[in-house]
Amino acid sequence: MQAANPRRGYILGLTAYVIWGIFPLYFKLLASVPAAEIIVNRVLWSALFGSLLLLVWKHPGWWQELRDNPKRLGVLTISGLLIAANWLTYVWAVNNDRMVEASLGYYINPLVNVLLGMLLLGERLRRLQWIAVGLAAAGVAQQVWQVGSLPWVSLVLALTFGFYGLIRKQAPVKALPGLVVETWILVPVAIGWLLLHPEANSAHVDFWSTSEAWLLVLAGPATLIPLVSFNAAARHLPYTTLGFMQYIAPTLVLMLAVWVYGEHLSESTLIAFAFIWAGLVVYSLDAWFSMRQRS
Secondary structure, eight states: OOOOOHHHHHHHHHHHHHHHHHHHHHHHHTTTSOHHHHHHHHHHHHHHHHHHHHHHSOOTTHHHHHHHOTHHHHHHHHHHHHHHHHHHHHHHHHHTTOHHHHHHHHHHHHHHHHHHHHHHHOOOOOHHHHHHHHHHHHHHHHHHHHHSSOOHHHHHHHHHHHHHHHHHTTSOOOHHHHHHHHHHHHHHHHHHHHHHOTTSGGGSGGGGGSHHHHHHHTHHHHHHHHHHHHHHHHTTSOHHHHHHHTTHHHHHHHHIIIIISOOOOOHHHHHHHHHHHHHHHHHHHHHHHHHHHHO
């Protein structure tokens, strides 16, 4: 077994979260392509490149395990649909100037995970976790009160990713084989979408000689590289450390939204962020205290 190398772990973890954080730069280059078409191509190219990567980066026994546990295929079908819904919402948000809401969704996500664990897995929340969830709920409620509507982009992103993580726990397949199976399950849906939308750019042979086509092809590696980096980092760093690093991605998205793309950060949204950031500070303190008690 390879010895843990924290320095390598930090580099790999930063690589994953920075790529996830600057994804909007890539999706903005594809602003003229509908979000659904981007996701269709992301599914197809992720399935292809993921399969090629599996030929090189061996995961012995994963297919036999799936064959021995056919229920896991059903679980991966549901998780695949959830991650596709998450991708679609995120791309739509980026290309419709809703990046601030998207970043808010990924800030909320750890607290949604805690709430789902309590409601669906019967996990008991510690006092600080209750405070953290309460602060996040107050932030969302404040946004509803001020704006008059739910921040639906934020909630859809947080809930789809939260349920995705919860369901994937029911099918303990390693990340890369799991993603490959999820995307291959979605391949018929993606092909069906192209057949039903013959007017789509990527449904025409001529399109594949353009620079935009190559950008769509990059959706495969762009999906796989951060995932592989994250899983490699997890072998060298405590999961709690990776948990703290997860805030890098939404922070970068928020910075790009406000400073690069000029999205407006209203006072009500800023107050909602303040509540959620406060909740995350409390959540992080709870994780730190819990880790110290175990060590």
